[in-house]
Amino acid sequence: MTLPDLPALWLTLRLALTTTGLLLLIGTPLAWWLATTRTRAKPVIEALVALPLVLPPTVLGFYLLIAFNPDSPIGSFWLSVTGDTLTFSFAGLVIASVIYSLPFMVQPLQTAFETTGRSAMELAASLRAAPLDAFFTVAMPGAARGFVTAIVLSFAHTLGEFGVVLMVGGNIPERTRVISIAIYEHVDNLAYAEAHTLSAILLGLSFIVLLFVYAFNRRFPVHAH
Amino acid sequence: MTLPDLPALWLTLRLALTTTGLLLLIGTPLAWWLATTRTRAKPVIEALVALPLVLPPTVLGFYLLIAFNPDSPIGSFWLSVTGDTLTFSFAGLVIASVIYSLPFMVQPLQTAFETTGRSAMELAASLRAAPLDAFFTVAMPGAARGFVTAIVLSFAHTLGEFGVVLMVGGNIPERTRVISIAIYEHVDNLAYAEAHTLSAILLGLSFIVLLFVYAFNRRFPVHAH
Amino acid sequence: PAQAQADEATIAVASNFRPVMAELETVFESQTGHDLTVSVGSTGKLYTQIIHGAPYDIFLAADEARPKRLEAESQIVPGTRFTYAIGQLTLWRPEGGEISPEALAAPDLRHVAIANPELAPYGAAATEVIAGLGLTGQLEGKLVRGENIGQAFAFVKTGNAELGFVALSQVLSLEDGERGARWDPPQTLYTPIRQDAVLLKRSADNEAAQAFIAFLRGDDAKAIISGYGYDTP
Amino acid sequence: MPTDTLTLDLEKRFAGFGLALSRDLPLEGITAIFGPSGSGKSTLLRLIAGFERPDRGRILGRDEVWCDTAARRFLPPYKRPAGFVRQGAPLLPHLSVAGNLSYGEKRTGKRPARYSLEDVTAALDIAPLMEHRPAMLSGGERQRVALAQALLTRPDILLLDEPFSALDRKRKLAILPYLQRLQAQFAMPVLYVSHDIEEVASLADRILILEAGRETAYGDVTACLNAHAFGEDDDGAILSGQVTAFDERLDLMDIEVAGGVLRLPAEQSRSIGDPVRLLLRANEVALSLTRPDGLSIRNALTGEVAAIRADGDGPFMRVEVTLSGTHLPVRVTRAAAEDLSLQEGQAVYALIKTATLAG
Amino acid sequence: MPTDTLTLDLEKRFAGFGLALSRDLPLEGITAIFGPSGSGKSTLLRLIAGFERPDRGRILGRDEVWCDTAARRFLPPYKRPAGFVRQGAPLLPHLSVAGNLSYGEKRTGKRPARYSLEDVTAALDIAPLMEHRPAMLSGGERQRVALAQALLTRPDILLLDEPFSALDRKRKLAILPYLQRLQAQFAMPVLYVSHDIEEVASLADRILILEAGRETAYGDVTACLNAHAFGEDDDGAILSGQVTAFDERLDLMDIEVAGGVLRLPAEQSRSIGDPVRLLLRANEVALSLTRPDGLSIRNALTGEVAAIRADGDGPFMRVEVTLSGTHLPVRVTRAAAEDLSLQEGQAVYALIKTATLAG
Numbered sequence A, B: 001m002t003l004p005d006l007p008a009l010w011l012t013l014r015l016a017l018t019t020t021g022l023l024l025l026i027g028t029p030l031a032w033w034l035a036t037t038r039t040r041a042k043p044v045i046e047a048l049v050a051l052p053l054v055l056p057p058t059v060l061g062f063y064l065l066i067a068f069n070p071d072s073p074i075g076s077f078w079l080s081v082t083g084d085t086l087t088f089s090f091a092g093l094v095i096a097s098v099i100y101s102l103p104f105m106v107q108p109l110q111t112a113f114e115t116t117g118r119s120a121m122e123l124a125a126s127l128r129a130a131p132l133d134a135f136f137t138v139a140m141p142g143a144a145r146g147f148v149t150a151i152v153l154s155f156a157h158t159l160g161e162f163g164v165v166l167m168v169g170g171n172i173p174e175r176t177r178v179i180s181i182a183i184y185e186h187v188d189n190l191a192y193a194e195a196h197t198l199s200a201i202l203l204g205l206s207f208i209v210l211l212f213v214y215a216f217n218r219r220f221p222v223h224a225h
Numbered sequence C: 001p002a003q004a005q006a007d008e009a010t011i012a013v014a015s016n017f018r019p020v021m022a023e024l025e026t027v028f029e030s031q032t033g034h035d036l037t038v039s040v041g042s043t044g045k046l047y048t049q050i051i052h053g054a055p056y057d058i059f060l061a062a063d064e065a066r067p068k069r070l071e072a073e074s075q076i077v078p079g080t081r082f083t084y085a086i087g088q089l090t091l092w093r094p095e096g097g098e099i100s101p102e103a104l105a106a107p108d109l110r111h112v113a114i115a116n117p118e119l120a121p122y123g124a125a126a127t128e129v130i131a132g133l134g135l136t137g138q139l140e141g142k143l144v145r146g147e148n149i150g151q152a153f154a155f156v157k158t159g160n161a162e163l164g165f166v167a168l169s170q171v172l173s174l175e176d177g178e179r180g181a182r183w184d185p186p187q188t189l190y191t192p193i194r195q196d197a198v199l200l201k202r203s204a205d206n207e208a209a210q211a212f213i214a215f216l217r218g219d220d221a222k223a224i225i226s227g228y229g230y231d232t233p
Numbered sequence D, E: 001m002p003t004d005t006l007t008l009d010l011e012k013r014f015a016g017f018g019l020a021l022s023r024d025l026p027l028e029g030i031t032a033i034f035g036p037s038g039s040g041k042s043t044l045l046r047l048i049a050g051f052e053r054p055d056r057g058r059i060l061g062r063d064e065v066w067c068d069t070a071a072r073r074f075l076p077p078y079k080r081p082a083g084f085v086r087q088g089a090p091l092l093p094h095l096s097v098a099g100n101l102s103y104g105e106k107r108t109g110k111r112p113a114r115y116s117l118e119d120v121t122a123a124l125d126i127a128p129l130m131e132h133r134p135a136m137l138s139g140g141e142r143q144r145v146a147l148a149q150a151l152l153t154r155p156d157i158l159l160l161d162e163p164f165s166a167l168d169r170k171r172k173l174a175i176l177p178y179l180q181r182l183q184a185q186f187a188m189p190v191l192y193v194s195h196d197i198e199e200v201a202s203l204a205d206r207i208l209i210l211e212a213g214r215e216t217a218y219g220d221v222t223a224c225l226n227a228h229a230f231g232e233d234d235d236g237a238i239l240s241g242q243v244t245a246f247d248e249r250l251d252l253m254d255i256e257v258a259g260g261v262l263r264l265p266a267e268q269s270r271s272i273g274d275p276v277r278l279l280l281r282a283n284e285v286a287l288s289l290t291r292p293d294g295l296s297i298r299n300a301l302t303g304e305v306a307a308i309r310a311d312g313d314g315p316f317m318r319v320e321v322t323l324s325g326t327h328l329p330v331r332v333t334r335a336a337a338e339d340l341s342l343q344e345g346q347a348v349y350a351l352i353k354t355a356t357l358a359g
């Protein structure tokens, strides 16, 4: 690996971890709500969650550029609060990645929550567990496989994503230049050897992470009947 | 919508439908196998399935280009059998999309199969259903929600994908120029009005499709206990 | 069969040249009756595809490096590489008024958009200009790079970067009222952005392709190309 | 001071089934809910526990509103101080038996630990199963764990939906007294769904009989079962009595009932004056014209034949004997009735084996 | 010609439990599998149905190899011609009751439809539930549907794991004879897990008793139950006899057993010479020194006291009476024993109410 790519690798890991973490925080309650709500608006919200996926990443990035620019309500608010622009910053990357990968987190979790037992949740309530308590101690363990799927898809997708990230981040070295952009540049630049090396490193690392996740996953028994 | 984009829209639909259909054919047995196998290689295979996600789409496209070009074993075989190159053809697009979207199909299905009841499958066997029969009549209905998730993610992802497609397909009008590439080009070319229109159409159509899917989905009751 | 194919050609065009190509295509087709198919992409991508067997007949690159490389690799019909347009770089701001290189030195300037110098000749040219102005250190961390010149333009157009080095052709394609303010750096500050065309080896006998090469060298084409803000050789 | 009452006034409809009930249940002792399959017993318990919402009505537990559709109030299940063993005894699938037991126990907060985990696991014989996962348990093991789990939440009221249906008789006979003791010792009221008339008769203090979602009888187990629970093939009566004496040497106690005194195995938990209820199956009572002699049957109640009629199509007659006001059906063959020339108004002895009363 | 035998020779270990059994079961009539909770009854049925693989051993059904670990052969469950009602009676959750019933029926292929869907739904009283989803069913409804579902696969052998545990007595009394009739009429052998000794005694032709995964007894219900099934609190014996006469007028039949003749309600399905098995609980038998007179108890068997001993700690004595060779335990109070001055070798009459035998 060429040394200039090292910060990009590090940044990518930070981005993927932050994004996945945030997605867990946002996606878990959203998925739970979708799994349990009886509102008639549910299909609409489900469709909205999946919608960002439909746009080409660069185009989504373009719209996010419009939405986040310093004169926009969101962008100017962000600027006044943090003193930094939302676009071309790590924060902007994270938000863009979160929006783009949201369905990968929400959908598997929602399915998992829907198929985990109502009877187990009822039992938890009989055992004096308040809803939040029951959620953490029964619904979440019951959805363990769903969490693995959701985390793997979100994490991997954020690693590989570069259209949105390039557009919103502006490819600033050590700030928003992630590894996917670096590999892309090497390929576009005919620097195939570097591209191969970097791809191999990314794939190798990812493979190890995934292998670890899946091997660990085996230890959750499946509980449904 | 400008008239030149119409074939692109049509091509996109064909690609997304073909890809999703093929993914169903490939992903369903693979997911089932992963859900039921006891092989120790399982985590390895799971990790391999998710791996294409990790690469930036363009880079994945680059590797597919290398793998599929007419001088490669796969490419030359394809050429000799079909008379057409695998790259820069619709078939190539489909194969590339299938590889890229495979985890979106396999993972939700695998989770769904894993959490659907072993007891229901056992019951089906007691009722004289051969394994394949039981699979279609019990396991698949039991995994209905997982299928919806998998189909939505795969379909939407194929619609929006353009990095792989651009690389493998070469953006040839009416052959491999899909709508995502068209929108991307409009943005790239400062034809923002066209980009907005086309995005709006894509989003609108997708929203309707998704809404339909999710509204229909409500009709599957959830069965697990 | 050679005759039957001769009426069609596929042109791989660098994405920044696409609007010009659209007009060239219309004129060429009406003049000759040949039928062109245009495939657009980044120069790097198109190059990669070509060496992996893409069915293109002509390659209109956004630089001269990639066509030269194809020539060196004997991928083209010998002697068919030529410069069809020379790109003009401009420093652009959407708001009107005057703009000078000093704007780049303003302390409250947050972001300047350029195309990725690794990938796009306009990006490389922009870095040369910045270096020539002695601003390289000052602008470090403020430069945001688009994948190509289109993205650089989008950064500025959407108000995310206050200024950007974009292609003159892009600014000229805007409506009169939207052209804002621009400063065209002198040619002395950057290597000319030569955009080369080649006829690919597989298409040596393609009449439509040969006809298009001839057309591109002709005055009709040159006039059209100049109209979009490019120099012609 | 709150009244110790569970007030039920409920309507709940499903496709093809409706439950409508208006009934105050005292929160003490064991209340059996009895009725045929599909009569709404489980639905009622789920309404009380808060896992179904009534279409209309209210539930008050010790004057606390658990549910009131008119006032739009609904106390969520986890706030209702009820331990609930569901039919089928589901457990938390991802926890071991030990984890299942401690899950509820940890969450009971400040409730007094009137009995320990060890007490309960010992009484229900589940100590060897602590490391098992629920999926590995046999049907009966699962029911015992579910009961232990509910008990360990130290509930104010225990809701049991057929908690012993998968248990062998021996185990059931070991657990029932334990349940009774818990209930008596810690004043833990129990609502107990069962279709086993013997269980109900020996365990319950009062009974609510449901049929197709409606109350057909409520109150004294004796009267209700006598009036409603016994079927043609399954006739009997329940006698109420009182302990009057203990015979330490013979280990018997005397129970005064209508028509005389019955001698039963002494029970340590009883004292003189305690009320006792005895299930007498029409099958198990014999009639004699004279006070028997040279017979191992010890118990002979005096009564008189109130009515005789054919009992179904078979060989039996149903002889209704009045024991100073209480009716006791006795099933004898027509052959016997003819032999004894039984007639209405005739004085007879109803013979009851002590051992039958012990079971 | 294949032998009508189910050959079992199995070993299966779980953590903390091991099943080991070597036994040929004739494939005819009803074979009860009896044992306490956790003794391995369900595990055995699951092995036979093919849902567990033995660690070692083999299963042959009518000489066909269902499983043979040595030969590495395993007939998958769906190819075994067995109908299986699991404990807890799971159903296919995504199908209605009607869908559940037809699922198996459609897949039975060429098997003769010896009874119709209507027959079965009527006998099990589930016709009104056809449109229900399994999640809506009550516990008892679920069990009846599961039994119907298994029957409609027209199996060659029926495996039932506590199929009636959630049923009220009335419904059970209605279904048991139906099951018996099916079995007799269509020669459909039944393996029947139950912990209800009465059910087993009245239904089964032979019995396999398990305890902690081992066979403790096999064979004749009478002998096995007498030797093994009765506990301290639950003593009794089973008498084997033979129908010798019918009394049409009184609707009774005479059964000759050891020690005399018992008169029972006549059963239409019986004819003279048929073997009959009677469960006599120690609790329900009385002793008399003289042939009773003026008493409604019709049945008196002659015997002699073989042994007397205290029965547990309580007030009871266990009097073992020999009826020409057959042992019958009788439970009387110490008070009664003293009164009658019972002694070993003494001649006594064992009195049995006809009605007790009918239940």
Ligand SMILES: Nc1ncnc2c1ncn2[C@@H]1O[C@H](COP(=O)(O)OP(=O)(O)OP(=O)(O)O)[C@@H](O)[C@H]1O
Binding pocket: D014, D015, D017, D035, D036, D037, D038, D039, D040, D041, D042, D043, D044, D087, D195, E132, E135, E136, E137, E138, E139, E140, E141, E166
């Ligand atoms: N969610 C539901 N939707 C529709 N019908 C239901 C639902 N739950 C219960 N029922 C119906 O209500 C009736 C009463 O059911 P319930 O479970 O209360 O009966 P039960 O008295 O407990 O019977 P069992 O002794 O068989 O358990 C049944 O006929 C059942 O089919």
Ligand SMILES: Nc1ncnc2c1ncn2[C@@H]1O[C@H](COP(=O)(O)OP(=O)(O)OP(=O)(O)O)[C@@H](O)[C@H]1O
Binding pocket: D132, D135, D136, D137, D138, D139, D140, D141, D166, E014, E015, E017, E035, E036, E037, E038, E039, E040, E041, E042, E043, E044, E087, E195
């Ligand atoms: N998959 C398993 N893993 C570990 N132990 C198991 C498993 N299945 C059953 N057991 C254990 O094997 C023993 C026998 O279980 P089984 O279900 O056969 O009992 P049973 O005789 O049917 O009891 P019950 O009458 O309570 O249903 C039990 O102690 C149970 O805990």
Ligand SMILES: [Mg+2]
Binding pocket: D041, D042, D043, D087, D161, E138, E139, E140
């Ligand atoms: Mg119930």
Ligand SMILES: [Mg+2]
Binding pocket: D138, D139, D140, E041, E042, E043, E087, E161
């Ligand atoms: Mg069992």
